[in-house]
Amino acid sequence: MRAHKILVLHGPNLNQLGIRQPEIYGHETLDDINSRLFEKAAVNGWDITCLQSNHEGDLIDAIHAARTDGTGLIVINPAAYTHTSVAILDALNAYEGGVIEVHLSNIHKRESFRHHSYVSRRADGVIAGLGSRGYLLALDTLS
Ligand SMILES: O=C(O)[C@]1(O)C=C(c2cccc(Sc3ccccc3)c2)[C@@H](O)[C@H](O)C1
Numbered sequence: 001m002r003a004h005k006i007l008v009l010h011g012p013n014l015n016q017l018g019i020r021q022p023e024i025y026g027h028e029t030l031d032d033i034n035s036r037l038f039e040k041a042a043v044n045g046w047d048i049t050c051l052q053s054n055h056e057g058d059l060i061d062a063i064h065a066a067r068t069d070g071t072g073l074i075v076i077n078p079a080a081y082t083h084t085s086v087a088i089l090d091a092l093n094a095y096e097g098g099v100i101e102v103h104l105s106n107i108h109k110r111e112s113f114r115h116h117s118y119v120s121r122r123a124d125g126v127i128a129g130l131g132s133r134g135y136l137l138a139l140d141t142l143s
Helices: 030-044 056-068 079-083 086-093 133-140
Strands: 005-010 047-052 073-077 098-103 125-128
Touching: 005 030, 005 056, 030 047, 030 133, 047 056, 056 073, 056 086, 073 086, 073 133, 098 133, 125 133
Parallel strands: 005 047, 005 073, 073 098, 098 125
Antiparallel strands: none
């Protein structure tokens, strides 16, 4: 059976996780989260790439590459770009595989400007408020 190829994208400031606002985003660092994703992928024989960038174009370039490199699932936490980026939405609309949007916090219980997501117009599913488990649950959609 063809192994699943997964791209996990972490948006801006997520490299600061675990340092500030643990009451909102948890105590785990991004490396902690990625380690759990790599472990789950190894157990299941999946090919997984995790990328964090503070630059919108880096995330868009990764989505473009996923269109032609056999990536079957994109798991994306766009962070602040969730609420602002038509460019990321446009890139995802050109990608034909699965898209799961993940947020560590429940954006709908927070400031009103966080209630709208451009990415949700493309996402096949949205997981919010479950902390790092949201990323693992996104991978469970492959099982
Ligand atoms: O809940 C999320 O995962 C979210 O996508 C993540 C966000 C996020 C991501 C990283 C950092 C911060 S703010 C921050 C900055 C430095 C240290 C800790 C938190 C917000 C928000 O911008 C989004 O509105 C919500």
